[in-house]
Amino acid sequence: MTDNKQQQKHQQRQQQLKQEVDQAIANATIDKGLVVVITGNGKGKSTSGFGTVARAVGHDLRASVVQFIKGSWSCGERNLLSQHGVDFYVMATGFTWETQNKAQDTEAAQDAWQAAKTMLADPSIDVVLLDEITYMISYHYIDIDEVMTAIEQRPSHQHVLITGRNCHRRLIDYADTVSQVQSVKHAFDNGIKAQQGIDW
Ligand code: ATP
Ligand code: MG
Numbered sequence: 001m002t003d004n005k006q007q008q009k010h011q012q013r014q015q016q017l018k019q020e021v022d023q024a025i026a027n028a029t030i031d032k033g034l035v036v037v038i039t040g041n042g043k044g045k046s047t048s049g050f051g052t053v054a055r056a057v058g059h060d061l062r063a064s065v066v067q068f069i070k071g072s073w074s075c076g077e078r079n080l081l082s083q084h085g086v087d088f089y090v091m092a093t094g095f096t097w098e099t100q101n102k103a104q105d106t107e108a109a110q111d112a113w114q115a116a117k118t119m120l121a122d123p124s125i126d127v128v129l130l131d132e133i134t135y136m137i138s139y140h141y142i143d144i145d146e147v148m149t150a151i152e153q154r155p156s157h158q159h160v161l162i163t164g165r166n167c168h169r170r171l172i173d174y175a176d177t178v179s180q181v182q183s184v185k186h187a188f189d190n191g192i193k194a195q196q197g198i199d200w
Contacts, residue, residue: 032156032157032176033154033155033156033157033158033159033160034159034160034175034176034177035151035159035160035162035171035174035175035176035177036052036159036160036161036162036175036176036177036178036179037162037163037167037171037172037175037177037178037179038161038162038163038179038181039134039162039163039164039165039166039167039172039178039179039180039181040165040179040180040181040182040183041165041181041182041183042181042182042183042184042186043181043183043186043199044181045163045164045165045181046077046131046132046163047077048163048179048181049129049131049161049163050065050077050081050129050131052127052129052161053065053077053081053086053127053129053161054077054080054081056126056127056159057081057084057085057086061126061127062085062124062125062126062127063081063086063125063126063127063128063129064086064087064088064089064119064122064125064127064128064129065078065081065086065087065088065089065128065129065131066088066089066090066091066112066115066116066119066128066129066130066131066133067088067089067090067091067112067131067132068091068109068112068130068131068132068133068135068136068164069091069131069132069135075200076196076197076200078090087119089112089115089116090112091108091109091111091112092108092111092112093105093108105139105141106141109136109139109141109142110141110142112136113136113142113146113147116128116130116133116150117146117150120150120151120153120154120158120160121150121153121154121155122155123155123157123158125158126157126158126159127158127159127160127161128154128158128159128160128161129161129163130160130161130162130163131163131164132163132164133147133162133163133164134162134163134164134165134166134167134168134171135164135165135166137168137171138166138168144168144170144171147168147171148170148171148174151171151174152174162175
């Protein structure tokens with residue numbers, strides 16, 4: 001094929017692609033608050049949630065965060081975003097995998113859930129991040145029916161971001177956007193410890 005013919009073919013393909021993309025954009029006319037779920041075993045769920053909060057704050061939107069698992073360390077995104085008007089509720093006991101006291105964890109999860117419910121009922125909040133809430137649901141510390149009701153009844157413009165592994169099927173079914181982060185490899189598996197600024 002001559003260079004000229006190749007160029008013509010390329011142009012035709014690009015033209016076709018542009019038409020398809022333009023059509024898809026023209027078809028997307030609905031404006032609404034989204035439910036976005038970031039789940040799976042790979043790294044990047046919470047960073048995606050906080051990245052979206054940063055994106056919203058950059059547009060002067062109001063965002064609030066509930067962290068359902070408090071790491072034993074400080075958290076870079078909280079340090080930064082709380083300086084930019086983002087309200088944080090951090091679950092009191094610092095639920096970890098070593099958790100031993102079910103009654104205490106349930107109470108802490110319930111307190112965090114009350115804070116989340118208040119956010120989900122507040123029309124002045126544009127974006128709510130429920131970081132690691134999936135574990136509270138799979139441990140039955142928070143009732144899935146209650147979560148669904150609060151999300152379904154939230155202000156119609158409000159976006160909700162949900163992160164954590166093993167997201168409940170009902171949340172996945174209800175969500176507008178769901179991403180499953182797959183782990184290909186992780187530094188930790190090679191004995192590398194969590195790094196400040198990357199992992200927390
Ligand atoms: P991140 O906060 O980095 O986006 P995440 O929210 O996707 O991670 P979590 O399950 O909440 O993942 O884990 C939090 C911590 O565990 C982070 O320090 C993260 O780097 C680490 N981590 C995430 N995925 C893996 C993995 N597949 N193997 C080992 N450690 C992981
Ligand atoms: Mg996380």
